[in-house]
Amino acid sequence: MGITKTDKFTKQQNEIANLAKAFSHPARVAILEHLLNVNTCINGDLVKEIGLAQATISQHLKELKNLELIQGNISGTSVCYCINPIKWTEVNIIFNEFIGKLKMNNCC
Amino acid sequence: MGITKTDKFTKQQNEIANLAKAFSHPARVAILEHLLNVNTCINGDLVKEIGLAQATISQHLKELKNLELIQGNISGTSVCYCINPIKWTEVNIIFNEFIGKLKMNNCC
DNA sequence: AATATTAATCGTAATATTGCAATATAACAA
DNA sequence: TTGTTATATTGCAATATTACGATTAATATT
Numbered sequence: 497m498g499i500t501k502t503d504k505f506t507k508q509q510n511e512i513a514n515l516a517k518a519f520s521h522p523a524r525v526a527i528l529e530h531l532l533n534v535n536t537c538i539n540g541d542l543v544k545e546i547g548l549a550q551a552t553i554s555q556h557l558k559e560l561k562n563l564e565l566i567q568g569n570i571s572g573t574s575v576c577y578c579i580n581p582i583k584w585t586e587v588n589i590i591f592n593e594f595i596g597k598l599k600m601n602n603c604c
Numbered sequence: 605m606g607i608t609k610t611d612k613f614t615k616q617q618n619e620i621a622n623l624a625k626a627f628s629h630p631a632r633v634a635i636l637e638h639l640l641n642v643n644t645c646i647n648g649d650l651v652k653e654i655g656l657a658q659a660t661i662s663q664h665l666k667e668l669k670n671l672e673l674i675q676g677n678i679s680g681t682s683v684c685y686c687i688n689p690i691k692w693t694e695v696n697i698i699f700n701e702f703i704g705k706l707k708m709n710n711c712c
Numbered sequence: 713a714a715t716a717t718t719a720a721t722c723g724t725a726a727t728a729t730t731g732c733a734a735t736a737t738a739a740c741a742a
Numbered sequence: 743t744t745g746t747t748a749t750a751t752t753g754c755a756a757t758a759t760t761a762c763g764a765t766t767a768a769t770a771t772t
Binding site: 500502504506509510512513514516517519520521522523524525526528532535536546547548567569571576577578580584585587588591592594596597600602603 | 609610612613618621622625626627628631632640654655675679686689692693695699700702704705710711
């Protein structure tokens, strides 16, 4: 049915899933990696860098912004994007908690 | 068009996106968390634990198995699932590299 | 052999995602 | 004001995902 039954899961499980969804498209990974490397950039830079249409990049930026993973500040005619360091640190902790939780591994 | 342009991105970016996709549904997060907690379990356990239909859980398990995040061993009439510790360790490294890459944060 | 248990697969419906052309909006420059 | 540049939004088509009932396959149990 294409609809996730959010109510069956814990808040934390839904949060991990939502964050992971942000990382689940290579264009968004590329945008985030670029921002991590160059600190700040504008939409036009990413269009050149990644090679998708302007509208597409804009949409991906919007999703990242909605999750507060990045922030955009108006700077003349363009918008300057950067990682939101506070959120990013939170995400780092959340993923470390989740993925780092492997203890024993006596498989069946 | 609903089709991701994989060729525009690096192998690493596509890999992160694929792994993140595995984590991008709360049912799969729940399955993985449960396996991390109890070490091993069978499909039926997860159906009870999570409350989705057997076919649905089975499908999610298949996706996790395709990415080699988990492994399933036949044991009588049931299949015993567990985390694949080797892959899991790899994933831990990959996500640490990606998310842990924040250095300065002089935003715009 | 007949029946029960367990899980995978198939088929289908509902919904979500991806990508882009076209258009709209906003800020500046001449 | 007019034109230019930069970005966002809208609308749509193509594709992917999610969920589950029904069926199938395989092994146990009686």
